[in-house]
Amino acid sequence: MSRLLPALLLLVALPAQAIEVQRVVSEGGIEAWLVEDHTNPLIALQLSFRGAGALDPGGKSGLARLAASTLDEGAGDLDSQAFQGRLDDLAVTLRFDAGRDTFFGRLKTLTENRDEAFRLLHLALTAPRFDEEPVERIRSQILASLRRASTQPQDIASRTMFRELFPGHAYARSSEGTQDGVKAVTRDDLGAFVKERLAKDNLAIGVTGDVTSGNLARLLDQTFGDLPEKAAPWALPEIQPAVSGKTLVKDLATPQSRVLFAQGGLKRDHPDFYTGYVLNYILGGGGFSSRLYGEVREKRGLAYSVGSYFYPFDHTALMLGAAGTANERVSETIGVVKAEWKRLAVKGVNREELNDAKLHLTGSFPLRFSDSDSIARILVAMQLGGLGIDFLEKRNGYIEAVTLEAANALAKTLLTPDKLTFVVVGKPDGLKASAR
C-alpha cells in the first residue's frame, strides 16, 4: 500500500499548471475570467449577479425564481416559442437560477453558433418580454413544484430549519418562494427586477472553452455593455443563526425520518475558514471516510446517507448536517450525531486524521476541473468569494497550512454540541412534535 505518500507529490498534480486563468477586460470595462481551451468546439459561460432571492419583497417570496425562469421565455422581437426554438435549433443551453444571495446564468454553445448564442443571452438580459402566456405558464409550473415540495421531507426540514435559525431575517425564507408569494408577483415586478438587479457593478463572469481573449472582449461589450451601471442599492443585515439545542419535529407519514442538524459555521472570508473546512471534512464531509459515516452508517447501519457541510452565505454561515433514518431509530441517530459533535469539540482530531484530510483535500482539487461548465463555475465562485485570480495556485497551500494545534483550538470554539439544533420530519418514535 502506498498510502502515505508525502503531500508534496500531490501538489505537483495541481491543475494550475494545465489551467491558466486570464483576466479579460473589454473596452467598455466589462471583466470576465477566462480559461482558453480549444480542444473541443464549444464555449461555456457562467455568470452571476449578487443579490437574489433574499431580496424578494416579503409578500412576493419567489420573485427572483420566477424572474430566472421567465428570462429565457421570449426577448426582443422573439416570443417564447421563437426564442426557445432558436436555442433548440442551435443546440444552445441558456438557463437562469436564483439562490438566496446570487442570481446565476449559464450559457453553453458550439463554437459555430457563438455569436448568435451571445446575442440571445444579451436579449434575455436586456429585453425580456415577460409576455402573459409564458409568465402564467411558468408560474403554474413553479406552483406545482412548490405543491410537490410541500410534502417532501427534505424540503420541509430545510424550510423549518431556516425559519428556526433566522427569525425576522430574509434568510428565514427559501428562495424557492411560497404559493402566495409566487401568485402575487406581477409582470411589472419582473420588469423591475431586471432593471434593478441585473447590472454591471454586481456582475461576475467566468468563461471556458474555444474562444480567444480578443474575441471574448468583443462579445462582452456586445452582451453586457448596455446593462445599467449599478444595481439598485440593497442591504441585508448580518445575522448569527439562533441555535438553541432544540429538536423540532414535523409530522409526516413516511417510513423514514429526515433529520437535519445545524449550528453556526464560518463565512468564506473568515481567517479560520480553511481550518474549519478541514475539521468538517473529518467530521462529516469526507464521503466514505468521515466520522459520521463510520459511526452512523458503517458501524450501526442507521442511515444510507449521512454527512455534514460547510455552508457559507454572504451574511451568515452554517455547519449543516443531514441523515435519513428509520422512524424507530431516530433517537439513536441523534444521540450518535451529538456524541460525535462532542467528541470533536472536546478531544479534537489526531495527527493522522488531519494528515489524511489534507492529503485528500489537496489531492482531489484537480478533480473539480472535469468539464467546461465546472471550470466556468469555479471562475465565478472565485470572483464571488474575492479569492484572487491566482487562487488555483494558492488554494492547496491554504489547506497545507492548517496545523494540528490550530485545528484543535478551533474545534473547541467552533463546535457547540449543546446548541446543535435538530429538525426531524417523519413519524419518529419517542420524539414529540413541537408547536412550530
Next chain:
Amino acid sequence: MPHIDACRRPGRFLAVLILVVTLSAASSPCRAGIFNPETFTLSNGMQVVVISNHRVPVVNHMVWYRVGAIDEPPGKSGIAHFLEHLMFKGTKTLKPGEFSTAVARNGGRENAFTGHDYTGYYQTIAVDRLETVMRMEADRMTNLVLNAKVIEPERNVILEERRQRTDNNPSAILREQVGATLFMNHPYRRPVIGWEHEIRALSVEDIIAFYRRWYAPNNAILVVAGDITAEQLKPLAEKYYGIIPAVDNGPRLHESEPPPKASRRVSLADERVRQPSWSRVYLAPSHGTGQGASADALEVLAEAIGGGATSRLYKALVIDRKLAVSAGASYSPDTLGPSRFGLHASPRPGVSLETLEQAMEEEVANILTEGVGAPDVERARTILLANAVYARDSLTAGPQTLGAALARGYSVDHVETWPDRIRAVTKDRVDAAARQVLSSDAAVTATLLPKGKGGKG
C-alpha cells in the same frame, strides 16, 4: 430513464447517468467518431477501453461487470445491489473500510452503481495514483471476504436506502409498480434495489455464490478516461487484471417478454401527493432486442414529441391547451432487453386526469395520422447530435457511455457510429416507429393522486 436506481452513495451519480441517456453518444463536424477510444483485450478476456483527455492530470478508472439485477436468481431480488455495497468491505489483505480510506488519502473520489443490465465501480484520481486503485480494484474482483459481521449492518443501510429512494416517495412507489406491471415476464419487472422482503432474506451464501459466478475478468470491462494513453495503460492492466484467471460464468439467460394483450391501469392515491400526475408506458423495441433501426427512430421520436419546450406534446398540452404544467416523452434505446416508451403529463389546477388523458390521446392520434412535423424531426436530430460534442467535453460521459454499451454486449462501433445512424433517421422512419409503438392498446397507464380527493386533479 436508465434503470439505475440504486447506488452506494446518494447524489451525484444519477445526474451523470441521466446525462448519458441524452448524450448516449456524440458526433463532431471534425471527427468521425465520438470519443475515439483505443481498445485492447487481455489474455483472460477482459476488455479494456481508453479515452484520452489531457485537460488535467486526472483519470476516471471504471470497472464494469456484465451482471445486474436481471441476473438475480428467483426470490433473490436486490442481490446484485447488495453485493455492490459489500464490495467496499474487506478483502484477504485489506480490512473493511481500508479501500475507501486509501482512495481518500490519495485524493480520489469513488462510488459504485447497480442497474438492471450492469454493475460498475469507479474512482476519479490523479493519474500518478492510478496504479494504487487498479491494484485494489483487481484485488476485490476475487478476494472479497464476506461474512455475517459485515453483511448485517449493511442490510440495514440498504433498507434505509430503499426507504429513502422509494418508500418515502409516492411517485417512486408508483414507478416500481408500473415496472412490475409493464413487464409480465422479463426480470425488468423487479426493482434494482430489490423487494424489501427478499432483501431481508438474502443470505451470506446467496451473495457469495453470485459473486463467485459473475465477478471475473472475462465478465468485466476496464474503462479508463483522462490523462493517459492505451500504451501507458496496457502494462498496468496486464499486471493487475491480466493475472486473474477467467471463470466459466455461463451465459446471461433471461425470461423474454411476450407481446402484451391487454391495457393495464395502475393507480396510487397517497396523502402525501399534492400535485397529481399521469403517465403511460408502452413496451418498445431496443437495440438489445435486435430492432436497432426502430430504436434509432424512437430516440428521435421521443426528442421530437417530448424533449423540451418546443416539442410537440409540450406545445399542445402546456402552451396551447393550457391543461398541463408539464408534458413529455421518454425512451432508452440501449437496454439489454425490451425497452419502454413513456408519455407523461402533470395537470394544471382544476384539470382532471381524465381530461388530461383524453387530450394526450388526441395528440397521439394526431401524431399517428398526420405524422411528426418535418421541422420537429430536424430539430430533434440537431439537438441529439450537438449533445455529442458536449459529451466529449466531459471526463465522465465517455466512460459512462462506452462502459454501459460494452457491459450490455454492444461494440465500441455501436457507440461511435451513433451520430451517423441518427443523421440517417428520416421522418418516414420516425412516423413508422411511432405507429409501431404508440398504436398499441396494451400499454400501462399510471395515475398518481392525492388521497381522499375523489380522484380529481
